[in-house]
Amino acid sequence: MRVFTNDYEVTDKVYILEDTILPTNEKIRAIRKFLKINQKELAGDNIDRSLISYIENGKVKLSNETAKILASNLSRILKEKNLNYQVDADYLLADEKKQASYRLNTIIEILKNMMKDSTDEFLTKFYMAEELLRKWDIPSKKAAIYDLAGDYFFNKLNYYRSEFYYMMALGNYFRLNDYRNLVKVCTKIVRCLIKRGEYEEAISLNDYAMSIIEDFKILDSDFKERILFNNSLALFKMELYEESLNCLDKLILEFDISEESKHMDILLLKANIYNLIGKLEESLEIYKQLLELAKQSSNLERMAIAYNNIGAIYHRLNNIEQSIKFLKKSLRIRRNIKSERLVFTIKSIINILFDTGEYNKSKIYLFELLSIAKKEEDISLLIETYCRLMDVFLVDLVDIEDEKFIDEMIKFVRENREAEGIGELIAKLCKYFVNKDIYKIRDLFDRG
Numbered sequence: 001m002r003v004f005t006n007d008y009e010v011t012d013k014v015y016i017l018e019d020t021i022l023p024t025n026e027k028i029r030a031i032r033k034f035l036k037i038n039q040k041e042l043a044g045d046n047i048d049r050s051l052i053s054y055i056e057n058g059k060v061k062l063s064n065e066t067a068k069i070l071a072s073n074l075s076r077i078l079k080e081k082n083l084n085y086q087v088d089a090d091y092l093l094a095d096e097k098k099q100a101s102y103r104l105n106t107i108i109e110i111l112k113n114m115m116k117d118s119t120d121e122f123l124t125k126f127y128m129a130e131e132l133l134r135k136w137d138i139p140s141k142k143a144a145i146y147d148l149a150g151d152y153f154f155n156k157l158n159y160y161r162s163e164f165y166y167m168m169a170l171g172n173y174f175r176l177n178d179y180r181n182l183v184k185v186c187t188k189i190v191r192c193l194i195k196r197g198e199y200e201e202a203i204s205l206n207d208y209a210m211s212i213i214e215d216f217k218i219l220d221s222d223f224k225e226r227i228l229f230n231n232s233l234a235l236f237k238m239e240l241y242e243e244s245l246n247c248l249d250k251l252i253l254e255f256d257i258s259e260e261s262k263h264m265d266i267l268l269l270k271a272n273i274y275n276l277i278g279k280l281e282e283s284l285e286i287y288k289q290l291l292e293l294a295k296q297s298s299n300l301e302r303m304a305i306a307y308n309n310i311g312a313i314y315h316r317l318n319n320i321e322q323s324i325k326f327l328k329k330s331l332r333i334r335r336n337i338k339s340e341r342l343v344f345t346i347k348s349i350i351n352i353l354f355d356t357g358e359y360n361k362s363k364i365y366l367f368e369l370l371s372i373a374k375k376e377e378d379i380s381l382l383i384e385t386y387c388r389l390m391d392v393f394l395v396d397l398v399d400i401e402d403e404k405f406i407d408e409m410i411k412f413v414r415e416n417r418e419a420e421g422i423g424e425l426i427a428k429l430c431k432y433f434v435n436k437d438i439y440k441i442r443d444l445f446d447r448g
Helices: 024-035 039-043 049-056 064-080 089-093 096-115 121-135 139-155 159-176 179-195 199-215 221-237 241-254 260-276 280-296 300-316 320-336 342-355 359-376 379-395 400-415 422-433 438-445
Strands: none
Touching: 024 039, 024 049, 024 064, 024 089, 039 049, 039 064, 064 089, 096 121, 096 139, 121 139, 139 159, 139 179, 159 179, 179 199, 179 221, 199 221, 221 241, 221 260, 241 260, 260 280, 260 300, 280 300, 300 320, 300 342, 320 342, 342 359, 342 379, 359 379, 379 400, 379 422, 400 422, 400 438, 422 438
């Protein structure tokens, strides 16, 4: 179950020699030398060349009027040289701390761009920003950068490190009295807490965020939506289903949830709750609503979830035909989109076929699981699947084609004697061979 999140808006804005932080007079000289122009070219027709010399040597302070003239001249020169940099009077007048702020602004935009792909280059730029922030205490930049770092590590599933940086951002939002972003980052910390199973802490932090919303009259309804949904999710995880439903009902009553992804989240959570408290018909109806909404938005992952869960409900209602029908629909989608939940759906179909005694039909799905386990080098899944295959071989006729899998299992056992769970597979193989080929049992234990 996902939590409500925000996307990023990214802009480009790079100033000339932005990564070179110097006193104002030295920065003017550095820009001039970078462009390979002399003082007269920089001065242009509107000011005397000697003034440039005085400014660069620190004998005259750069004035606002002079900065505007120099910025205009530099913009013209940049255009003539086809250099894609920006310059303005404010930038030329900036002291070192302000220059650091300009540089950090650009890094923030770069980090936002990198966030889309969660690239590892993010950390290189982030550490660069941290180096600047160690020297220049700029709370607004610290808050923005640590907030992004929290997002980065959340996407990397490193929830402890994500929370650490969110907390760093939180402290700086406090310094800025930026209560809107303070609430926003609180809801992000809640995501981490829920992912780590710290549900009571998540609810407490949400309650704190709600008190800030009320005290400072923050009108953004999105925050309240997030808080109510994530409280419901935390209560669901704590198996407090009635309380979880109450939160969802309050969310639906107070807000018009027009965003399709959020609407689907709410439907999925509500259906899951009804499923777990035994209200299967109500759950089935909501899963079907979720399916229709997912179809309208062409959300294949949500369609697969809906099909899978509808199939599971039909299984509990003893409608095996409908159960298999919907699970197969989920399976087709999950194969196509290479879903992380593909294995779960395959196992669900296998379990139903075992329950109904249709062992031979289950083999095609067990062979698919074997293929996945081998490809991903998942020893645990491989042992589990071999064991299920042996369950089939113990009660059903073994085809000639199946015998190669038995030989494969013997080889696997000999190569993975210390693997967790291997004992169950050995026991099943011994049971299979005891009345067929006792020498095969010896092969299982042969270390030669």
